[in-house]
Structures are given as C-alpha cells and as structure tokens.
Amino acid sequence: MTEKTLEDVYAALADGIDAAGQDKEAMFLSKVVLLLANEISDPERVLELITDAQKNMDGMRRG
Amino acid sequence: MRPAGRGELDSLYFDYPHFDAPEARDHLSAPADVAICGAGPVGMAAALTLAQQGIRSVLLERKSTFNDGSRAICVSRSSFHTLQTLGAEKRFVEKSLPWVSGRSFFRGKQILEFFMADSNHDKYRPMYNLEQQYIEAFLYEAVAASDLIDMRWQSDVTAITDNADGVTLSVTDPNGSYGISARWLLAADGARSAIRTMRSHRLKGQNYEGRYVIADIRLKRDCKVERFALFDPDCRPGGTVLVHQQPDNVWRIDYQLRDGETEEDALKEASIRESIAGMLGEIGFDEPWELEWWSIYSANTLLLDEYRDGRIFFIGDSAHIVPIFGVRGLNNGISDAQNIGWKLALVLQGEANEKLLDSYTPERRGATLDVFANASKSARFMTPHSRGWSVLRDAALSLALDHPFAGEFANPRNMTPYTYGDSPVTRADSDAFASGPEPGAAALNVRLDNHFLLDLFGHGFTVLHFGPLAHPEQVAGALPGVTFVEQPADGTAAQRYDANSGTAYLIRPDGHVAARWKQAESATIAATLRQMLDGKVSGND
Numbered sequence: 001m002t003e004k005t006l007e008d009v010y011a012a013l014a015d016g017i018d019a020a021g022q023d024k025e026a027m028f029l030s031k032v033v034l035l036l037a038n039e040i041s042d043p044e045r046v047l048e049l050i051t052d053a054q055k056n057m058d059g060m061r062r063g
Numbered sequence: 064m065r066p067a068g069r070g071e072l073d074s075l076y077f078d079y080p081h082f083d084a085p086e087a088r089d090h091l092s093a094p095a096d097v098a099i100c101g102a103g104p105v106g107m108a109a110a111l112t113l114a115q116q117g118i119r120s121v122l123l124e125r126k127s128t129f130n131d132g133s134r135a136i137c138v139s140r141s142s143f144h145t146l147q148t149l150g151a152e153k154r155f156v157e158k159s160l161p162w163v164s165g166r167s168f169f170r171g172k173q174i175l176e177f178f179m180a181d182s183n184h185d186k187y188r189p190m191y192n193l194e195q196q197y198i199e200a201f202l203y204e205a206v207a208a209s210d211l212i213d214m215r216w217q218s219d220v221t222a223i224t225d226n227a228d229g230v231t232l233s234v235t236d237p238n239g240s241y242g243i244s245a246r247w248l249l250a251a252d253g254a255r256s257a258i259r260t261m262r263s264h265r266l267k268g269q270n271y272e273g274r275y276v277i278a279d280i281r282l283k284r285d286c287k288v289e290r291f292a293l294f295d296p297d298c299r300p301g302g303t304v305l306v307h308q309q310p311d312n313v314w315r316i317d318y319q320l321r322d323g324e325t326e327e328d329a330l331k332e333a334s335i336r337e338s339i340a341g342m343l344g345e346i347g348f349d350e351p352w353e354l355e356w357w358s359i360y361s362a363n364t365l366l367l368d369e370y371r372d373g374r375i376f377f378i379g380d381s382a383h384i385v386p387i388f389g390v391r392g393l394n395n396g397i398s399d400a401q402n403i404g405w406k407l408a409l410v411l412q413g414e415a416n417e418k419l420l421d422s423y424t425p426e427r428r429g430a431t432l433d434v435f436a437n438a439s440k441s442a443r444f445m446t447p448h449s450r451g452w453s454v455l456r457d458a459a460l461s462l463a464l465d466h467p468f469a470g471e472f473a474n475p476r477n478m479t480p481y482t483y484g485d486s487p488v489t490r491a492d493s494d495a496f497a498s499g500p501e502p503g504a505a506a507l508n509v510r511l512d513n514h515f516l517l518d519l520f521g522h523g524f525t526v527l528h529f530g531p532l533a534h535p536e537q538v539a540g541a542l543p544g545v546t547f548v549e550q551p552a553d554g555t556a557a558q559r560y561d562a563n564s565g566t567a568y569l570i571r572p573d574g575h576v577a578a579r580w581k582q583a584e585s586a587t588i589a590a591t592l593r594q595m596l597d598g599k600v601s602g603n604d
Contacts, residue, residue, distance in 0.1 A: 014443075014455040016451065
C-alpha cells in the first residue's frame with residue numbers, strides 16, 4: 001500500500017467528525033489535539049499553534 | 064443551450080458543417096469487420112486506431128454535425144501521444160492552448176498555485192484546452208482522409224441481434240433503413256448509450272451531490288493560460304467557481320448550484336448572465352463579453368461491471384461516467400479506443416487469439432476505478448457530502464490563508480496515466496529495476512538530440528533495447544511488424560530506463576510497457592510476445 005499522507009489524516013478527521021455526530025464532534029477533535037500535544041511534548045509550540053488556529057475563523061459561507 | 068434568438072448550432076466562433084446521410088445505398092449492407100456506433104472523439108479515435116492497423120470499419124453517427132457545445136475541453140499529454148500515434152496531432156498542437164499550472168483563491172485571496180509534472184524530457188505539455196467541436200473536427204479530417212473508414216452520418220442504430228459470427232445492426236437514416244452485420248461492434252454512443260440500453264446493461268455507482276453549470280463566454284484578454292478555482296467568492300457565496308481559457312477568446316466557467324437552487328432557475332439565461340457578470344467583476348475581468356453556450360452536469364462516478372458483451376465492446380462514456388474534476392472523461396475514453404483498437408486489429412489479422420480481448424475490461428475498468436479514486440478525493444473537496452467533510456474543508460481553506468501546506472488540499476492532482484500492473488498481458492518483473500517505467504506503465508519519454516524517444520516507436524509492438532540485440536528475427540518471427548529501437552547503454556535513455564548493455568523493454572502499440580528484462584534474449588522476448596497474443600502472460604520465469 002502507499003504510505004500515509006496528510007490526505008489520509010484529512011479523510012480520517014472528516015470521517016471521525018461524521019462518526020462522532022454533531023454534539024460530540026468538538027470532544028472528538030479536542031481529544032485528537034490533546035493526544036497530538038502529548039505526543040510532540042512541546043507545550044509552547046502547541047500553544048502557538050492553538051493561537052494560529054484561532055485566526056481566520058470564517059469558513060465557506062453557507063450558500 | 065444558447066441565448067434567446069440563437070439556434071443550437073449558432074455559435075459565435077465555430078461554423079458547424081452539415082453532413083448528409085449516405086446517398087449511394089447499394090453497399091450499405093455489405094458485412095463489416097468492425098462497426099462503431101457513435102462518432103464522437105472516442106468513436107473516431109477507435110476508427111483511426113483500427114485504420115492505422117489496416118482494419119476497415121463502418122462508423123455510424125446519429126447526428127448530422129459535431130457536438131453542439133464545447134463540453135470536454137481538456138486534452139492530456141497522454142492523449143496527445145495517442146493523437147501523434149494516429150498521425151492526427153498537428154492540428155491539435157496548432158490550435159489548442161497548453162497549460163501547466165493553476166491557482167486557487169479563497170474569498171479573493173490566493174491559497175494555492177499548483178504545477179503539473181512537466182520536464183525537459185516531455186514533448187507535450189501536461190494539458191491542452193480545446194473545445195470539443197474542434198477535437199471532433201480535427202479527428203474527422205483524419206477520418207475523412209482514410210480509405211478504410213466508412214463514415215455514415217445521420218445513421219441511427221435502432222436494433223441489434225446476435226448472429227453466428229457477430230452482430231446484425233438495424234440502421235435507419237433519412238434515406239431509408241437497412242441491416243448490416245459486423246463481426247465486432249464498438250459502442251461509443253456516449254453517456255446515454257442506446258446500445259447499452261438495448262442490451263439491458265446499467266451503469267452502477269455513485270452520484271455525488273453538487274451540480275454544476277458550465278458556461279462559455281467570449282472575452283478578449285491576453286494572459287497566461289492557467290486554471291482558476293474560486294472558493295466562496297462573493298458572486299457565489301458558499302460555492303466554487305472554475306475558470307479555463309479556450310482558443311478563440313472563449314472562456315469556460317463552471318459554478319456550483321446552491322442548495323435549493325433548481326436546475327430550471329439556474330439554467331435561465333438571466334441567471335447565467337448575472338452569475339457570470341458577478342464572477343468576472345470579482346476576478347477583475349473588465350472587458351466586454353458575449354454569452355456563447357451553457358449546460359449542466361453533476362459529479363457522478365458510474366461504470367459497467369463488464370465492458371464486453373459478446374461481440375460488443377463499450378468504450379468511452381457508454382462504459383463509464385467520471386466526475387469532471389479529474390478531466391478524465393475524454394482522455395479516458397480515447398485510451399479505451401486505442402486499447403481495444405490494437406487488440407481487435409491483431410485478432411482480425413489472425414495474429415492474436417480472441418483471449419487477448421479479455422484483457423480490455425480489466426485494464427480499462429481498472430483505469431476508470433483509478434480515476435474514480437482520484438476524482439472522488441477532488442469531489443469530496445469541491446462538493447463535500449457530509450458535515451465532517453464540510454468542516455475539514457472550512458478548516459483547510461481558513462488555514463490556507465496563512466499556511467501554504469493547507470492549500471495543497473485544494474490541489475486537483477489531475478492525470479497520471481494508469482499502470483496496467485494486474486493485467487493478464489503484463490509480465491511482472493523477474494529482474495530488479497531501481498527505476499524506469501514498470502510493467503504496465505506508459506513508456507517514459509526522453510529528449511534525444513533532435514527528437515524524442517517515443518517518436519521512434521512503431522505503430523505495432525516496439526522492442527527498445529540498450530546496446531545490440533542478437534537475433535531480432537526471432538522476435539519478428541513471433542509477430543511481423545515489430546519495430547526495434549536501439550539506444551546506447553550509457554545514454555540519457557539508459558539512465559531513465561535503469562538500463563545497461565543487454566536491457567530491453569517490450570512496448571505495446573499503445574505505448575505501455577508489456578515486459579522488461581535486465582539481460583534480454585530475443586527468444587525470451589519472442590516467447591513473451593506470443594503469450595501476450597494468446598491473452599495470458601505466465602508468471603515470472
């Protein structure tokens with residue numbers, strides 16, 4: 001099989017949100033972030049990235 | 064559709080010819096080796112492939128002229144190689160617009176510029192834009208010039224029956240009706256294939272949500288040819304818009320219908336004009352423009368389980384419908400035509416066993432499934448089908464404003480030729496190659512002194528060998544008409560093919576690698592070639 005890419009992460013997150021359902025999706029995503037943060041063991045960097053993620057909070061408008 | 068007051072064929076830039084049904088009637092029922100139903104790009108490519116191999120065909124087309132609109136506009140590098148093989152590339156090169164890159168915007172800000180693979184070794188660019196009428200007109204020039212193709216316009220196939228040695232078709236044209244028997248039939252009659260319906264076959268698969276309007280305008284503007292994608296532009300909040308430049312100052316604009324927007328409303332001339340005006344303002348095109356033509360499509364992935372039904376082969380859209388994002392509908396269909404064309408020719412010439420034809424479905428259906436996999440990825444970004452996929456797209460687009468990596472999720476990644484790795488007529492490697500085109504893959508091009516490597520390949524099989532090859536007559540004994548191309552064992556081609564003295568590649572008429580050996584002997588090449596013609600290459604030897 002081909003090696004995993006960011007595309008696969010994208011797909012797993014999208015499917016994970018669908019599987020969690022709308023009322024649990026925030027918890028699911030928070031768990032992912034905490035697991036990743038624990039994995040990279042660099043809380044300062046994680047805090048910077050959290051600040052980055054807070055920028056440009058508008059997605060596509062609902063058409 | 065066209066603006067009020069203009070007929071279906073009343074184009075701003077293309078003069079539609081009118082073709083009559085056959086006048087002379089006495090030869091019409093003469094049995095044919097091959098009949099082809101549908102003279103779109105795929106049917107004509109099939110007829111030309113057969114003609115090049117010396118096989119006659121009867122080409123039946125229901126209409127009296129070319130396609131009513133620009134429709135399929137992206138012709139890939141691999142299709143240009145096919146056109147070159149058919150001797151028909153010149154007009155395409157002169158007229159079409161080559162492009163290698165594209166840009167995507169989110170709310171007016173650029174989030175991605177992508178470049179398709181293109182190197183000094185490539186003779187053709189990755190993609191060319193050309194309106195489908197021109198594609199058909201240029202192919203028809205080659206069809207009309209061939210003594211081996213009996214082209215019949217306004218000829219509708221109304222019934223098919225199997226007979227002992229093929230099929231019998233009932234054909235009706237404005238001058239009358241007749242029957243014609245054919246040993247083989249190629250159904251190139253498009254997405255709404257009448258042949259497919261008559262044989263009770265159904266396309267299976269998915270229909271993605273998301274319907275698109277495609278519209279052409281004429282607008283004169285000199286700029287680099289590239290693809291634009293606009294996400295969430297002010298003119299279509301929440302939607303996506305694609306823009307392609309075509310020859311004759313024609314621009315293709317695709318935009319997604321909103322949820323709840325009906326096709327009927329979206330297709331009204333006033334709404335088309337309003338949407339286009341808003342879009343042009345947003346990308347800063349302030350030149351005057353005229354509306355040419357528009358239509359609608361949805362992003363489907365549909366195909367037949369089996370592309371063969373007895374003496375009938377389905378080629379092009381009659382066998383598969385692919386989403387537009389991968390620009391593979393036309394290009395995939397041309398590959399179908401070339402694939403079945405050379406195989407059928409060898410069978411009709413008595414050089415190959417009919418079993419060779421059984422490789423058509425796995426090879427070309429495999430290619431379609433590969434297109435689906437790629438196109439589905441694009442479709443899931445362009446038209447997310449669930450909340451999860453919408454959330455991720457929002458996340459990717461908003462991140463992409465500051466983080467270039469996230470823009471890559473919007474990369475359309477269109478077009479790489481499919482590798483027939485699992486085909487019954489591909490021989491798996493028994494030798495270790497570190498690089499070079501693997502068995503089943505399209506042969507790599509190489510820039511040589513004054514030409515390109517692929518220019519040297521023949522219309523039949525080609526043996527590409529590095530350094531001398533002893534006893535080539537043994538290969539010629541297995542199949543007449545094999546072309547031998549020798550390259551130095553220390554040259555550029557040898558590097559790209561991971562070759563040393565004695566290495567050889569066996570290349571099929573469609574330019575795909577059938578087999579390769581680090582140290583080849585003519586007797587081995589001949590034996591593999593015979594197995595291919597018998598329809599089954601044995602495992603590693």
